[in-house]
Amino acid sequence: MKITPLGVGGAFTKTNYHNNYIFQLGEKLLLVDAGTTxxxxxxxxxxxYTDIDFVYISHLHFDHVGGLEEMILQRYWNFENGHHVPLKTKIIVHEKLFHSLRTLLSQSLNTNGQVVEDFCQFVILKNEGSMFIEDYTFTVFDTTNAHQEGMISSGFKLGRKDNSLVYTSDIKRLEQANLISHVDDSTVAIFQDVSFTTNGAHATLDEVLNYYPAQLHEKIYAMHYNDNITEFEEFIQQANIQLVKRGKIIEFK
Ligand SMILES: [Zn+2]
Structure with missing residues (x-):
């Protein structure tokens, strides 16, 4: 599994792009979230855009979905040797978010007699439901209200039998989301939303460290942080966590 952080920043980042990732799983590419950057x-x-095999959308904040429509349309208007070769975009979505996401896309795609399904194929997963991408298992879990009250959201677990990671997506209320229930002996990394300043929508470093048992701290990969990260380097070193950096590829077996 090869992970390319396209960006690691928060919604208003100016230097780190939005917190979106490419996961290379065998021959397949999974895009995790599609922000405006x-x-x-x-x-x-x-x-x-045409390289992507699947895109997963965690929730409908603009830094996670604001770039999706352009991606869908650019793939649909794909030309090869002067011929129109439309590529449908396969979107993986938690069943709770499906209706809202489809409605959002319908506003622009249900035009000229076409409908969203002419451009996209939804892969709708039930809560704790799984699909295979190559020989990797992708399982979604519900985090609704744990990022912001009233926000439908989900995270995922991804990996193989002895080697998997947990991806929290945007999260504030860690206990409410019961993230620890997705961590087991196979967990090699927890991609965790971490804010280094007090924040109503994202867990702070203290909240993260207090939530997870100390033996798991080295498996925490902090992401979705503010641009002024260099001010907090000392805290990060003391905390013994990893920091995901834009463009710095991470690989797991
Ligand atoms: Zn968000």
Whole structure:
């Protein structure tokens, strides 16, 4: 599993792009979230829209979905040797979010007699439901209200039998989301939303360290942080956690 962080920043980042990732799983590419900075971050990382096999959308904040429509349309208007070769975009979504996401996309795609399904294929997963991407298992779990009250959201677990990671997506209320229930002996990494300043929508470093048992701290990969991260380097070193950096590829067996 090869993970390319297209960006690691929060919603208002100016320097780190939105917290979106490419997971290479065998021959397949999974894009995790599609923020408004995707149009730049994807190219900078050396990928094209047409390279992507699946996109997973965790929730409907603009830094996670604001770039999705452009991606869908650019794939649909794909030309090869002068011929229109439309590529449908496969979107993995928690069943709770499906209706809202489809409605959002319908506003622009249900036009000229076409409907969303002419452009996209939804892969709808029930809570704790799984699918295979190559020989990796992708399982979604509900985190609704744990990021912000009233926000439908989900995280996922991804991996193989002896080797998997937990991806929290945006999260504030760690206990409410019961994240620890997704951690087991196979867990090699926890991709965790961490804010280094007091924040109503994202867990702070203290909240994260207090929530997870100390033996798990070295498996925490902090993401979705503010641009002024260098001010907190000392805390990060003391905390013995990993920091995900834009463009710095992470690989697991
Ligand atoms: Zn969010």
């Amino acid at each position: 995707l149009r730049t971050s994807l190219t900078e990382a050396g990928y094209r």
